[in-house]
Amino acid sequence: MRLLLLAALTLPMYTQTIGIAMLMHESNSFNANPTQRADFTVVAGNAPNWRPFFDAQKNEVTGFLDVVTRDPKIKIVQGLYASATPKGAVAKPAYESLVNELIDSLKSQGPLDGILLALHGAMVAEHFPQADEETLRRVREAFPKIPIVVTHDFHANISPQTLNYCTALIVYQQTPHIDTRARGQRAANILLRTLKGEIHPVQSMVKPPMVFNILYHNTFAGVFHPITQDSIQLENSNPKILSASVLAGYQYADVPFMGPAAVIVADGDRNLAEREAKRLSDRLWAVRDELKLNAPNAESAVKNAMRAAKFPVALMDTGDNIGGGSAGDSTFLLAELLKQKADGWVVVMYDPAAVDAALKAGIGGTFDMPVGGKSDSQHGQPIHVKGRVRSFDDGDYIETAVRHGGNTFYKMGLTAVIEAEGSTPTMKNYLVLTKKRSSPNSIHQIVHLGIYPERQKILVAKGTIAPRAAYEPVSAEIVLVDTPGATAVNPGHFTFKLVPKDLFGLKP
Numbered sequence: 001m002r003l004l005l006l007a008a009l010t011l012p013m014y015t016q017t018i019g020i021a022m023l024m025h026e027s028n029s030f031n032a033n034p035t036q037r038a039d040f041t042v043v044a045g046n047a048p049n050w051r052p053f054f055d056a057q058k059n060e061v062t063g064f065l066d067v068v069t070r071d072p073k074i075k076i077v078q079g080l081y082a083s084a085t086p087k088g089a090v091a092k093p094a095y096e097s098l099v100n101e102l103i104d105s106l107k108s109q110g111p112l113d114g115i116l117l118a119l120h121g122a123m124v125a126e127h128f129p130q131a132d133e134e135t136l137r138r139v140r141e142a143f144p145k146i147p148i149v150v151t152h153d154f155h156a157n158i159s160p161q162t163l164n165y166c167t168a169l170i171v172y173q174q175t176p177h178i179d180t181r182a183r184g185q186r187a188a189n190i191l192l193r194t195l196k197g198e199i200h201p202v203q204s205m206v207k208p209p210m211v212f213n214i215l216y217h218n219t220f221a222g223v224f225h226p227i228t229q230d231s232i233q234l235e236n237s238n239p240k241i242l243s244a245s246v247l248a249g250y251q252y253a254d255v256p257f258m259g260p261a262a263v264i265v266a267d268g269d270r271n272l273a274e275r276e277a278k279r280l281s282d283r284l285w286a287v288r289d290e291l292k293l294n295a296p297n298a299e300s301a302v303k304n305a306m307r308a309a310k311f312p313v314a315l316m317d318t319g320d321n322i323g324g325g326s327a328g329d330s331t332f333l334l335a336e337l338l339k340q341k342a343d344g345w346v347v348v349m350y351d352p353a354a355v356d357a358a359l360k361a362g363i364g365g366t367f368d369m370p371v372g373g374k375s376d377s378q379h380g381q382p383i384h385v386k387g388r389v390r391s392f393d394d395g396d397y398i399e400t401a402v403r404h405g406g407n408t409f410y411k412m413g414l415t416a417v418i419e420a421e422g423s424t425p426t427m428k429n430y431l432v433l434t435k436k437r438s439s440p441n442s443i444h445q446i447v448h449l450g451i452y453p454e455r456q457k458i459l460v461a462k463g464t465i466a467p468r469a470a471y472e473p474v475s476a477e478i479v480l481v482d483t484p485g486a487t488a489v490n491p492g493h494f495t496f497k498l499v500p501k502d503l504f505g506l507k508p
């Protein structure tokens with residue numbers, strides 16, 4: 001008796017086992033460079049840094065863990081984590097190996113009672129345009145009988161079939177994505193309550209036949225704001241609504257189900273789910289005529305920024321939106337800054353060869369060479385820049401605040417800071433050259449290099465909406481600039497094959 005009691009006290013008495021895994025990629029069909037296995041940051045489920053990695057983040061997996069770790073009787077099975085900076089479609093071998101490893105990581109530690117799976121929703125594989133649907137189909141096939149609750153990014157292009165492979169689909173409601181952790185918590189609560197038999201999720205999705213242009217994805221202002229508020233209000237006011245997601249889709253993926261959607265998860269009430277999904281989808285459709293492509297070009301954006309009453313002005317290089325899968329070395333804005341002799345600017349540019357040249361010159365050495373425009377033919381010509389090498393950095397930085405995507409750790413590779421031509425002792429022009437493409441989701445990308453944004457006049461950020469959470473607190477004004485590139489905001493620049501031809505907004 002005594003012995004038995006002792007055993008009960010020392011052995012964990014798990015009542016449930018939950019698998020957690022994450023496979024994230026937003027794939028740009030118009031970037032010709034495929035995303036390879038080596039592009040992914042991969043953390044295996046049994047890696048010692050798995051748990052510390054997620055505990056330090058603010059993303060959906062952190063949200064899953066917030067909830068499931070509250071109950072000491074739940075055993076967590078740590079599945080594969082894999083994520084890569086957006087680029088071209090995922091190469092077939094990379095996709096196959098990652099999905100196999102993800103399923104193995106969950107199967108080998110089973111049996112499981114439920115799964116929490118973070119997928120992007122806009123992954124394109126070379127052999128599966130709607131790759132997240134295929135991933136989920138395989139996970140469902142491997143685990144046919146247990147609840148699977150899935151999270152997606154606001155930029156997901158969701159196929160109807162996706163909903164058939166999961167118990168509930170919860171999508172970020174906000175862009176910039178600062179609600180990733182909260183959406184993860186919501187997903188985990190739905191899974192645990194389903195396992196207890198408290199709720200019976202049913203879901204419905206309605207997609208309006210349109211492109212919801214990326215210029216209008218800010219959910220904190222403008223046309224999307226009231227629709228997002230509506231979905232949040234719906235979740236807060238009706239206990240039968242387990243999740244209400246209104247998402248904009250991702251216009252750079254040439255896939256059959258590109259575009260926005262409303263996804264409702266309700267407790268046992270299919271009519272309610274269908275009705276609310278239709279109502280919110282109708283709200284997206286109703287604002288279609290307001291989605292005008294009215295952003296200034298590079299020339300006028302720089303001209304206006306130089307004459308601004310208050311600085312700094314942040315110029316969003318929408319055609320070279322690294323978080324949307326562009327090259328990261330577009331030169332259209334840099335060319336205008338030099339041509340118009342702007343001062344006090346900061347440009348971050350992916351250019352490994354230029355970093356090497358700066359290294360050769362050394363600190364204080366002369367920098368004199370063409371930069372950027374080297375990845376492909378869509379992002380402008382290389383531009384000759386003269387200057388002085390100021391400093392180097394290993395390119396690792398952290399973000400402690402909640403910013404787009406909820407990430408803490410950033411790596412942009414070996415980085416050189418050039419004080420470019422036109423700099424004066426009190427007003428510098430900074431060209432930051434990096435060895436890796438890194439989306440400007442955090443202001444620490446430049447702050448950790450000793451560049452103070454408040455002392456500058458013009459900050460160029462290679463993104464569209466995502467950098468707002470980082471740049472709004474330090475900028476007098478944010479201007480979206482209509483630049484060419486793999487993420488040009490006008491879908492008319494691209495030739496689509498799989499997207500339905502009659503989508504509103506495809507040919508503005």
Ligand SMILES: [Zn+2]
Nearest residue numbers: 153154155177
């Ligand atoms: Zn996104």
